[in-house]
Amino acid sequence: MRVLKYAILGLLDQRELTGYDMKKHFEDSLGQFWSAKHSQIYPELKRLTEEGFIEFDIHIQGKKLEKKVYQITDAGKRELHEWLRKKGPIPDTTKDEFMLKTFFISSMDQKEAVGLFSHQLQERTKKVEMLEQKLNILTEEDPSAQSLHSTQFGHYLVLTRAIEREKGYVRWLQKTLEVIDSSIV
Amino acid sequence: MRVLKYAILGLLDQRELTGYDMKKHFEDSLGQFWSAKHSQIYPELKRLTEEGFIEFDIHIQGKKLEKKVYQITDAGKRELHEWLRKKGPIPDTTKDEFMLKTFFISSMDQKEAVGLFSHQLQERTKKVEMLEQKLNILTEEDPSAQSLHSTQFGHYLVLTRAIEREKGYVRWLQKTLEVIDSSIV
DNA sequence: GGTCCCATGTAAACCGTTACATGATTAC
DNA sequence: GTAATCATGTAACGGTTTACATGGGACC
Structure with missing residues (x-):
């Protein structure tokens, strides 16, 4: 390809x-x-x-x-x-090793699962902060980046998409951690 | 690996x-x-x-x-x-050809961009529906799938994550399409 | 003088897809 | 009987990573 x-x-x-x-x-x-x-x-x-x-x-x-x-x-x-x-099809698979581990959560004990999910939540949260800092720098340097006719619009879109992708991941991790954490063994 | x-x-x-x-x-x-x-x-x-x-x-x-x-x-x-x-680092890159095209949006004209984004929105929306159907089947067949101690919990988590991932993508596409569409040439 | 960064390349190994290849079973 | 699905394998090709390899420039 x-x-x-x-x-x-x-x-x-x-x-x-x-x-x-x-x-x-x-x-x-x-x-x-x-x-x-x-x-x-x-x-x-x-x-x-x-x-x-x-x-x-x-x-x-x-x-x-x-x-x-x-x-x-x-x-x-x-x-x-x-x-x-060219309008290609969307891919069937987006590889994600952490989600593969998640699929096998029944092979872990509760403590292991909490450890794994907490760590992932920490890392993803750090990533959101890093990305938001990048977006701040971009919009401060070039406030017009948010409009279609800016040369930086692509840059702006990629950053906003990455931020929302990571925030969605974080929300799901938090919600799932609550379910795992509150399930008494 | x-x-x-x-x-x-x-x-x-x-x-x-x-x-x-x-x-x-x-x-x-x-x-x-x-x-x-x-x-x-x-x-x-x-x-x-x-x-x-x-x-x-x-x-x-x-x-x-x-x-x-x-x-x-x-x-x-x-x-x-x-x-x-093992708690691995999160990957720096998640490859996404559509987002690569998005980064180059300044090389497209407005009409091309609208066509590309509309198509992607359509495909992603179909995918959400497909995944929600799978989740319905799973929770009907095994209502306990939502709890940690079910053997189907991993299956349930993977489906809910996939649904939220695609819904987040859809929301971002809609928001971005509005910006593109409303920018008069 | 040393360290970090700029700058370019090749080789080997590994991962993943497409194509080639074969044959049995099931359901209509 | 015939089409779809079950079932297993190999070969060739292409994409990606890790390692090998070299040298100049900028800054302290």
């Missing part, structure tokens, strides 16, 4: 970037919904260049450090738009 | 199963959070048998059809419990 291909084309449709810059994007907000290691990015950049969807210029940083700054080509833009328009 | 290994051990800790039975579980409620094709299941069963975590008996169906009915061993139970107790 080569989703990474489209992730790269999409990023380059916004501005020119090095492979290293892309890696940074995958570690930031975008990383909530897609990411790749540099060991996957660099070969994909090579392939996309060979296919004519992207091109690069070499920039010199300091004295000798060569970096490849990539741009999207017209063919690349056509390829990107074809993917953007 | 071999999560499939633990998925199989967890299923076998509930009752003895064939590889084919496991495949069916991955197509049912459990499949909301974990799944595998039969081409991945059968080699994993072979490996787990060699490692001594599971064993099988051959049952004859009808005249000649041989099926391998697997059971978990004591070593397998220890292995399963070690995994169940």
Whole structure:
């Protein structure tokens, strides 16, 4: 399916970037919904260049450090738009190891289950706080990010979606913990 | 990380199963959070048998059809419990191709965005209905499923989590569609 | 001079999907 | 009899992670 291909084309449709810059994007907000290691990015950049969807210029940083700054080509833009328009089916499975453990809750004793759920609740709560901080920074730096015509609108949507996803998880964890906790052995 | 290994051990800790039975579980409620094709299941069963975590008996169906009915061993139970107790970090990324497209919304025109979001809303709404039907069947067949000591509690939790996950997605899609739709070009 | 970050690559191993392949049983 | 489902396997391919490998720049 080569989703990474489209992730790269999409990023380059916004501005020119090095492979290293892309890696940074995958570690930031975008990383909530897609990411790749540099060991996957660099070969994909090579392939996309060979296919004519992207091109690069070499920039010199300091004295000798060569970096490849990539741009999207017209063919690349056509390829990107074809993917953007395509209405795919929603996936049957969204893998979640914690929910797999939850499915096997009858193999745990009550104390183990409480420990597991409490820990998950803690981690997810921390994540909500981290994401809300990111959203605050974004809306302070660019208050127009919330409107469709801002270049930051995608960034804003991804953050709000991630926050609500995590908050929903937290609410469900709290509700479930109450049921587990109040069931006397 | 071999999560499939633990998925199989967890299923076998509930009752003895064939590889084919496991495949069916991955197509049912459990499949909301974990799944595998039969081409991945059968080699994993072979490996787990060699490692001594599971064993099988051959049952004859009808005249000649041989099926391998697997059971978990004591070593397998220890292995399963070690995994169940372990409090892993939550993943940084949950891959979602639709949200990747959303991040690139500034590369779309308004009409394209509305089409994409409407379609996603439709699909997710259908999924909520499907999941609610499954939950209804479960609670009608076994009203005790909602309590910790039911063997169906894991099943119940997975379904309620999946429903709330999809409902949260639907609410966010509706809210976002309104913003997109009301932004006059 | 040292540490952290910038910057790019390859190789091996692992995980997962699609395709190839076969045959029995059940229900109509 | 025939279609759907039960039942099990392998092979090839593609995507992803971990590890190996190297070197420059910026800041203290």
